[in-house]
Ligand SMILES: Nc1ncnc2c1ncn2[C@@H]1O[C@H](COP(=O)(O)OP(=O)(O)OP(=O)(O)O)[C@@H](O)[C@H]1O
């Protein structure tokens with residue numbers, strides 16, 4: 001998969017721009033506040049149909065305009081396609097593939113695959129398990145539609161169970177009602193665990209390889225699914241039963257896949273608690289690079305890679321190794337300065353929403 005060209009009209013600080021890219025490394029240089037992240041935002045918009053930063057989508061329309069447009073030209077394994085997104089202040093945005101509007105954003109799935117990484121992604125390692133669950137869920141959903149349904153049913157039943165726990169009814173009635181929820185919940189717990197476990201297992205070799213490459217063999221990364229121990233439906237139901245007393249006291253369900261996590265270690269040391277800033281960043285990056293390979297394995301085409309501001313916190317050796325690692329992938333990387341004369345790349349300078357080749 002390759003992004004050949006992007007056209008922007010009144011998108012953020014771009015008035016009108018048409019930028020062509022190389023199939024390898026594309027370096028987007030410029031001072032602060034010139035439009036580098038805006039460009040990646042526009043590209044990634046066409047991957048997922050959403051912004052990675054705008055809370056209100058209208059934000060992306062240039063302040064002096066009422067309409068904005070992104071148009072990307074994609075070369076696929078076989079054939080080409082054009083994705084177009086039109087924003088208006090008055091109406092909902094329109095997404096078109098080859099000129100035909102799509103009804104749901106899910107219609108974009110598989111049309112243009114990409115992985116995005118920004119400094120903020122460090123939370124994948126640093127913050128709460130919720131961020132790591134989201135990472136698993138988003139990835140599994142991208143390739144397994146069934147999973148989206150399973151996960152939403154699980155959350156629904158869990159919410160009902162939690163509501164029930166707070167009701168003031170007799171213990172006998174409560175146990176009866178809860179046992180019905182548990183019967184259903186256990187099915188989904190079992191399925192979600194399997195999906196997540198398999199996901200982490202398939203992620204591991206790719207993440208290890210990427211990390212080993214970037215650190216030049218100095219660090220050994222390991223990722224592991226940390227979740228419930230129980231596998232069979234009976235075991236899960238029993239565990240829910242054993243925990244009921246505690247659940248009633250606390251007013252919520254204490255056992256289930258909503259508490260899953262991924263443990264990330266480097267040379268057997270927990271990165272979240274003991275990793276340095278650079279190690280955490282490298283680990284998060286390796287997980288994202290692994291994501292790229294997983295999508296490639298399933299879709300048989302390499303997604304594009306979008307790296308916003310990642311060079312700033314890595315040491316020189318890691319920076320260089322990362323850039324080398326990206327050679328086989330169409331990559332868009334933003335930075336304020338790029339001084340690697342021996343790295344082959346297409347260098348673009350962005351200045352106040354306008355671009356030039358350097
Ligand atoms: N809707 C909009 N209309 C006009 N300008 C906008 C709009 N939204 C954002 N901008 C402007 O775009 C500029 C560039 O933003 P961007 O985040 O792309 O900068 P950047 O080049 O990534 O900078 P940095 O190096 O600081 O990350 C900002 O000055 C911002 O004010």
Ligand SMILES: [Mg+2]
Pocket residue numbers: 036037038308309
């Ligand atoms: Mg930026």
